[in-house]
Amino acid sequence: GQSLEQPSEVTAVEGAIVQINCTYQTSGFYGLSWYQQHDGGAPTFLSYNALDGLEETGRFSSFLSRSDSYGYLLLQELQMKDSASYFCAVRFPRRGADGLTFGKGTHLIIQP
């Protein structure tokens, strides 16, 4: 089956670094994406790993290892506004269409 596993909740301190993991039991996907969603808001795109390795975008970095069926999102210099839910997602090539399969999300709590 196609499933992505994430921790349901992570707590971190303002200014610190936090890593949100995503493991999957699936194959044949294009790459791993990460989305952020604040309470009551829409998911917004953060990062995408098409290949194994690290992608860096400002305070956010994402990593993918297909051989380990594992990826993570790294958030540095945490700010209170980073409190949100974070979802990993994959896209499966089928008939050329591109729906995303999301994990259940990780609720990140930032403490002062």
Place this chain on the structure above:
Amino acid sequence: DAGVTQSPTHLIKTRGQQVTLRCSPKSGHDTVSWYQQALGQGPQFIFQYYEEEERQRGNFPDRFSGHQFPNYSSELNVNALLLGDSALYLCASSSPGLAGGQETQYFGPGTRLLVL
């Protein structure tokens, strides 16, 4: 540059009724995907429209149907509503021809549907 817009923002229906939700994609995007997000869960893919045709469908019954218009806007229709259809319905737009491709999907604010 307008982002993805959806209407209405909130909706209350009763079991058995039918509902139509609307979405306008981000300027320059030609592909619209619909997702259902239950409370505390990740979005679940319903279907995707491109060139006015349904290209891919998730694991949702035929009660869920859609349409895409020539201007790329889209509608999601749900018939014979069940209590379990209560959720946030998200529309996302993308374009395979643009940088970031289909991984960079732009989501609208969603329509929160409550079925009583």
